[in-house]
């Protein structure tokens with residue numbers, strides 16, 4: 090791979106940096122900082138909403154949507170550059186992360202013109218919050234086993250069943266859901282068939298959202314119960330039975346997003362060393378901690394090179410494994426190693442939780458320590474990535490592990 094940026098990629102990076110130089114400092118000064126350590130807190134959400142709107146004013150909110158939908162025309166390298174520059178500038182998060190990165194592209198790919206006109210502005214302009222409702226109690230990694238049904242009744246569908254682990258559903262008005270329109274498909278041994286994608290308004294009668302408190306003390310994800318919820322057929326995205334293809338597109342975007350998360354790790358490493366300099370400076374003289382910093386820095390660099398190799402294959406139209414599952418594996422374990430290092434580097438102050446007056450960076454690192462357990466579960470768990478590598482890269486004998 091040629092590591093030099095192409096002139097158009099360099100121009101893209103410089104344009105983004107120049108825009109951030111002008112717009113980010115006044116935004117941070119004008120906006121109350123909000124409680125960004127809590128993703129679901131009201132202040133944090135208001136701040137994310139304001140930041141996404143600011144980005145959208147500059148055409149930087151949904152860069153991969155194409156100019157006709159308020160985005161730009163970008164290549165895969167520019168997608169990565171975007172994440173790296175945002176991490177370098179430590180910008181606030183987006184209000185509609187799922188909506189911008191995953192759901193919007195699916196509506197663009199599968200929606201009718203009316204659906205695009207109805208839903209895309211709501212995502213882009215941060216008018217309403219959006220969530221992604223795929224997982225069920227018996228359908229996580231084995232997503233095709235989902236059993237929440239949508240049964241056609243005249244111009245409507247009637248929905249029954251439940252979803253679980255749906256991030257930010259308690260804040261959302263809309264969500265992209267996968268529902269089973271043909272319950273016989275599982276009995277017929279064709280579980281990938283008979284699944285249909287719908288965009289649902291969560292305020293519909295018969296839909297109840299119940300937050301789940303996680304181990305970091307936050308209510309970030311939710312259970313959703315459907316009891317004879319009646320939804321119009323006009324909320325169906327794509328054809329009946331085409332839901333698996335919609336899901337694969339959505340998860341494909343999620344995985345590219347995970348690879349680009351590696352750039353956030355190096356920004357986090359720099360920030361935690363900086364924080365240690367002020368709250369626990371002696372830690373930086375400890376040889377074992379210095380070793381750990383050097384080791385994790387090297388591993389982040391290796392993970393970055395791995396993700397560049399995956400990207401290079403994607404850009405050449407080649408199959409992107411084993412690099413993509415490897416990049417997911419290395420990002421997820423590094424994210425956990427880094428969160429553990431933060432707590433050790435920051436000493437006693439690093440253990441103070443959010444809300445405490447002496448907590449470091451408003452408790453961000455303590456929260457990360459608990460939250461990063463997620464990284465080996467979400468977006469395809471560690472065991473599943475290893476199965477993919479065993480089947481497709483090493484071609485280990487035996488029954489397929491990835492059907």
Ligand SMILES: Cc1cc2nc3c(=O)[nH]c(=O)nc-3n(C[C@H](O)[C@H](O)[C@H](O)COP(=O)(O)OP(=O)(O)OC[C@H]3O[C@@H](n4cnc5c(N)ncnc54)[C@H](O)[C@@H]3O)c2cc1C
Pocket residue numbers: 220221222223224225226227228229230231253254255256257310463466467468469470471472473476490
């Ligand atoms: C913080 C967080 C946010 C989330 N947000 C969302 C969201 O917004 N929307 C949404 O739809 N979902 C969301 N999820 C759910 C997530 O997608 C699932 O947790 C994930 O798909 C795993 O499914 P599961 O929890 O049912 O575990 P399971 O699939 O039941 O797996 C349990 C364990 O068994 C292992 N295992 C399973 N199958 C195999 C196999 N074939 N071979 C070897 N080992 C196996 C797994 O690796 C894991 O260790 C979120 C999860 C988390 C933690």
